Amino acid sequence: MVTNVKKFRGEIRKPKVSDVEGIKRLIDNAVKKGALLPRTSAELYENLRDFHVYVLDESVCGCCALHIDTGDLAEIRSLVVSEELQGQGIGAALIESCIQEALSLDIAKVYALTRVPEFFAKQGFYEIDKHTLPNKVFRDCVRCPMFPDCDETAMLRVLRPKDENTQE
Numbered sequence: 040m041v042t043n044v045k046k047f048r049g050e051i052r053k054p055k056v057s058d059v060e061g062i063k064r065l066i067d068n069a070v071k072k073g074a075l076l077p078r079t080s081a082e083l084y085e086n087l088r089d090f091h092v093y094v095l096d097e098s099v100c101g102c103c104a105l106h107i108d109t110g111d112l113a114e115i116r117s118l119v120v121s122e123e124l125q126g127q128g129i130g131a132a133l134i135e136s137c138i139q140e141a142l143s144l145d146i147a148k149v150y151a152l153t154r155v156p157e158f159f160a161k162q163g164f165y166e167i168d169k170h171t172l173p174n175k176v177f178r179d180c181v182r183c184p185m186f187p188d189c190d191e192t193a194m195l196r197v198l199r200p201k202d203e204n205t206q207e
Contacts, residue, residue: 047093047127047129047132049093049094049096050094051091051092051093051132051136052091052092052094053088053090053091053092054087054091054092054099056087058087058090058092058094059080059083059087061098061099061102062083062090062099062102062117063078064099065099065100065101065102065119065121066078066083066117068119068122069119074154075117086104086106089104089105090102090103090104090117091103091104091140093120093124093129093132093133100120100121100129101119101120101121101124101129101133102117102118102119102133103115103116103119103134103136103137104117104118104137105140105141105149111146111148112146112148113141113144113146113148113149113150114151114152115137115149115151115159118130118133118134118151130158131161131162134159134162137149138198142198142199145199146198147198147200147201148195148196148197148198149195150164150172150195150196151164151194152169152193152194153191153192153194154192156194159194159196162196164195164196165195166193166194166195167194167195168193169192169193171193172193
């Protein structure tokens, strides 16, 4: 288990419907900087259960989602922390919250497509060839301004070893 998560004032929890506006604000700010793909409010409502939020003084100041792709593979996505709170361990804690949920769902591996692979490496991920991921993983790629010349690095974290007695 990764132990580089720092303590901070706010709390990480599953979001409420009333948090969608705050999640959208964070994501929209990250989109303007080219860090994330845009998400509509409708997409956020539909996928709200994927998210974990960091709340400080009743304001959503961070978010991260665990999106299940297949029976043993999920994506860590939409990781954003308010600029003024970066560097305090909140991003790492949001990832760890998603990892704990993945473990509770018996998911074997999580991956991220990222432009900051060194951050994910600190969280126990390692680089893989993105073409080894299932095609389903790339469903959002056509919406990306970098498509088809992706500049993201695929990172993987194995949560439990492959069971030799089960088929994948």
